[in-house]
Amino acid sequence: MSIRLGVSRAGSxxxxxxxxxxxxxRREKLKILVAEAFExxxxxxxYRRVHAQLCRWGVTGRSWSGSSCGSSASCPASPSRSGSA
Structure with missing residues (x-):
């Protein structure tokens, strides 16, 4: 197959x-955290609730959402669960 792609076997x-x-x-670690937050x-x-949870856990960076967790506008507090104990 490497011959068809024009790549040497050693290079492949x-x-x-x-x-x-x-x-x-970083993406593999994030994938685990997102699944955990979702569960x-x-x-x-x-995604909004998952993003808010990741912010609370201190996960930051633009690589996963396009926005940072630094401002309250990009990381809203999660809505309260009324009636839950």
């Missing part, structure tokens, strides 16, 4: 054995 093996990039590692709310709420 070298590329496949490279460690994951920092971005890939915390019984898989009911969407």
């Amino acid at each position: 093996c070298e590329w496949r054995s490279k460690p994951d990039s920092a971005t890939t590692a 915390d709310y019984d898989s009911t709420y969407g």
Whole structure:
């Protein structure tokens, strides 16, 4: 297959054995955190609630949402659950 792509076999093996990039590692960690936040709310709420939960956990960075958790406008407090104990 590497011949069809115009890549040497050695180059292909070298590329496949490279460690994951920092971005890939960060996204994998984030994927776990998002799943955990989503499950915390019984898989009911969407991205706004998940984003607010990630902010409360201190997860920051533009790599996952396009906005940071620094301002109250981008990280609203989650609505209170009335009637819950």
